[in-house]
Amino acid sequence: MPLKTTLFKICLFTLALALVSYKWAEDDFSKLIVSRLQEYRKIFPQEKAFLHIDKPYYVAGDTLWFGAYLAEGSVHFADSASRVLYVDLIEKRTGKNISLKRVKLDGGYGSGEIKLDDALPVGAYTIRAYTNWMRNFPEDYFFHKDVYVFNNETNNPETSTSALDVQFFPEGGQLVTGLSTRVGFKAIDESGLGADVTGFVLDQKNDTIVALKSEHLGMGRFPLQPVAGQIYTAYLRKKSGPYQRFVFPVVKPEGFTMMVNNLTTTDKMRILVYANFPDNVEKDVNIVAHTRGLVAFAAKGKVSKKGLQINIPTSSLPDGITQLTLFDSQNKPVSERLIFVDHGERLHLKINKNQDSYNPREKTEIEIMATDTAGKPVETILSVAVTDGGQIAQQPYDQNIISYLLLSSDLKGHIEQPAYYFDTTKTDRKIKLDILMMTQGWRRFDWADVLQENHSAPTRFVEQGFSVQGEVKKGNKKLAEKVILSVFLTNDSINTFLTTETGESGRFSLDNLIFDDSLNVRLQGMNTKNSAGLNIILAPFDPPKFTVLKIPFYPITVDAVRMSEYLKRAEEYLEIERKIRASREKLLREVTIRGKRAEERDSRKLYSRADASIKVTPQMTGGANTVLDMLQGRVAGVSVMGSGPNARVSIRGGRNEPTFLLDGMPVDKELITSLSVFDVESIDVLKGASAAIYGSRGGGGVISILTKRGNSNYDYSKDVTLGVTVAKIAGFDTPKKFYEPRYDLKRPEDARPDYRTTIHWAPMLRTGKDGKVKFSYFNTDASTNVNIRVEALTTWGVPGSAETVYSVR
The missing domain is CATH 2.60.40.1930 (Macroglobulin (MG2) domain)
Structure with a gap:
């Protein structure tokens, strides 16, 4: 990794030495481009x-x-x-x-x-x-x-065969009169997938200009030199279908074209720029290239009548898509082209089996070896899926982590069979990948966004945990002042009291809360006056909208026999699962447990017993404004002088006021006096030695207030109190363990038929310093072929993917 980083840093210097027909752009524009890209990536990292x-x-x-x-x-x-x-x-x-x-x-x-x-x-x-x-x-x-x-009644959907859509993409973005170029095209059918087509392009005289034939998944390209004043029309058809007419791009009378050759040699690319303008004057241009927002090079030159040729070494460019943009003398982007650089920077994953074939239910032992391009072992995280190939048909050249990170994630639209372009056994893959670059649009970095002088700050932030967000109003009106909120957070492992303050607009946020499953949240205004009139509104999680496409979608390729076997086995297995669940539920209903229930200890109490305890009743709350009013005169030795937050409390005439606890958490007296008396469940008083468990804090005694909502058995859903909001928010989902039988042990549950489609699943395996990780599992009852697929990504950004097959007989 350090070597690669160094190479990338000196890339600009290497490129500068290689430029012949133009010079490295040291002007203000190149500096502007570099600074704007850097600024954009700083504000909007991807x-x-x-x-x-x-x-x-x-x-x-x-x-x-x-x-x-x-x-x-x-x-x-x-x-x-x-x-x-x-x-x-x-x-x-x-x-x-x-x-x-x-x-x-x-x-x-x-x-x-x-x-x-x-x-x-x-x-x-x-x-x-x-x-x-x-x-x-x-x-x-x-x-x-x-x-x-x-489901077990599914039939393959019937689709029509007449729909066809074809789009044309001149290289560089436009057709210009008199300038030779290439035109890419892409044909898709009613499913949104590529369709093989043939056809031709006619001029206004209905003369055939060029014949067309798709080369890969409905994509192809052809040379063209547009003639002034001509309007072209394309006619294409699928095999044995009728010809359909399609609109061809308009030919512009003047402008630039840019052609790129990235295939002839492996160590450099050739850029050809041509211009056609009435004045026939040389045109100043700048060419900028970046890979995922990282500037690869910036150069300037002049386009003469003969054009401009630029040779760029590619040996130091990172793997993936590089975007080339041609800017005119007004610094406006006038032509663009994508190229793909592939040095084979991958993580090599080798899947080793302990034997070539197995018997049903036999133990399989697998070792995966991860190495870099130099053959050195690599420590990394990887995921493994093992499936029954007789029931599950792996889709041809399906998406993997290599094709996604380097290709699909940086292109516009659906990429069909993306892994094809990374299969080193396909000798034509680079040609077909270059055609793909001509027919798919760029998405992540748009110059209109990048070149803005000022950018609006992102509205959403990077989450380290979950957030409790909302707004506080006075009735239905905006607040006139900030409000302090008390927040109680509870679940099986959390019992926490926090405070937060609203902004001037009444909005508040508690961020980076880390918890599993769910969390009970109680919020209450701490204003000393009219806190019951506050309306605290929590903002629910709102999933992003999903764009519904009106395209029938049938994503899988699988023969009818295999699908029938899959549906049959799946229904049998799920029926067994249903019976097991029903049997367990029946047994649970019939079990009768006799005995005295052990009283659960209240987790809010460090002490075992209080010296005095008051159980709050509706009669007590009727004449009380604060918690201290309910305490006054009800516990021997406890004195309450005054009222509200100005009241003074002492136990046995002590000089120091007691420590106040709210559901086990130390709080100040102001918070206690702001509590609604209707929220209090009980009040405990600890005197002398009983308070010693709280150390020096207990020197003046302890008054412990326990709320109804702080009780773990409290039903928040039925609670309605003015000035108080309660809710339950979702946390991290705890991953379930993938069930696997153990056929080396005799267990009743393993006697049932086993035709699971997913035989083994391990989402987070880690290789050691030797680059190896081992795991084992047992095969099912099926005599079949078993597929193993592995995905991996190193911490320094190198992806890897591998798959293999073995037989069970």
Whole structure:
């Protein structure tokens, strides 16, 4: 990693030595571009989330398991800034949010699962992942993956075969009269996927200018030299279908074109810039290139009648998409082109099995070895999914962490079969990847945004934990002054008292709360006057909107026999699960336990017994304004002189006032006197030796006020009190352990048939210093082929992916 960083830092110097037909841009514009990009990245640093899920499709009642990775957007370091990742499941047809999970990230890694309800409608769904910070940007910045949910009655949907859409993309962005260029095109069918097409382009005389044929997943390109005054029309068709007419880009009378050759040699790219203007004068231009917001080079030159040729070495550019932008003499972007640089900077993952084939229910032992490009062992986090290949068809060249971080996350639109472009066995992959660069638009860095002088501050922040946010009003009116709020936070492991203050507008926020499952929250105004008139409104979590696309979606490729076997086995397995659950519930209902219930100790009390205790009744609250009013005259030795916050309290005539506790937490007397008497459950008084448990604080005695809401058995949902707001907020979801049978042990539950589709799931394995990690599991009853898929990301941003297959006979 240090070597690569050094190379990147000296990249500009290396490039400067190689420039021949132009010079390194040292003018104000290049400095402006660099500073604006740096400023933009400083204000709006990017994050990328990736989910490794166990299967491409599921049945209702199944469980979707996922491993989560969060990376910094430019260099892909494992991102430790955000610690909360939101993962939700969206029904594509309606946009309805089916499930929301809050995943705890540890250094950029996490895991979880989504239980699919038995009654979940059949159809297409999207699993989505994002952080609070990512919500400052469009939804396109989130991680999305489409999945399909079946049931045992599912039939493959019928689709029409006539719909076709074709778009054309001149290289550099425009067609200019008299300038030779290349035009990319992309054809998609009714499913939104690429369609193989053939066709031709006609001029106004209906003469054929060029023949067209897609090369890969509906994409292709062809050369063209537009003629002045001509309007072109394209006609294309799918195999055996009728020709359809499509609009062709308009030819502009003047402008620039930019062509890039990134394929002929591996160590450099060639940029050709041409211009056509009536004055025939040389044009000053600047060319800027950046990779994910990091400036790769900036150069300036003059475009003559012969054009401008620039040779740029690529050996020191980072892997991934580089955006080339041509700026005219007015510093306006006039042409753009994307290129992909691939040096093979990957994590190498080798999956070693202890044998080539296994018997049903036989133990399988796996070792994964992680090394860098030099063959040295690497310590990293990885996730592993093992599935039954006889039931689950792995989708061809499906998304993996390499293709997502380096490609899909930085391009506009759906990328079909993204892993194809990283399969080193495909000799044509770089050509097809270059065509993809011509037909997909840039998303993450738009020059209109980057070149602004002033940027609005982001509205959302990086979350280290959860937030309690809201607004305080006086009735329905805005506050005229700040208000101090008392906040009680409780759950099984937390019992905390806090205070916070609203802003001038009445808004407040408690941030970075870290807790699992859920948290009971009680807020009350601490103003000494009219606190009961305060209206405290908590802001609920509002998931980001989902854009519903009106495209029928059937994301999987699987033959009918395999699908039939999958649905049959899944229904059998889920039926067994239902019977087991029903049997357990029946046994629980029939069990009768006799005996004396042990009284639970109140966690709010450090003391075992109080010297005196007052149980608050409705009669006592009727004539009392404060807690101290209820205490006055009811406990021997306790004196209360005065009223409200000015009252003086003493126990046995002591000089020092007693320590006040509120649900076990030390507080000041002002807070005690601001409490509503209707909230108090009981008051305990500790005198002398009984108060010694509180050390020096107990020198003047202790008065412990216990509230109804502080009781762990209190039902917050039925509580309505003026000036007080109670709620329950969700915390981190605790990942469930993936169940696996142990066939080396005799257990009753392992006697049932075993045809699980996901055989083993391990979302957070860590390799050692030797680069190795080992794990084992037992195969199912199926005689089948078993698929193992591994995803990994090092802390310094190098991704890795691998898969293998073995047989069970």
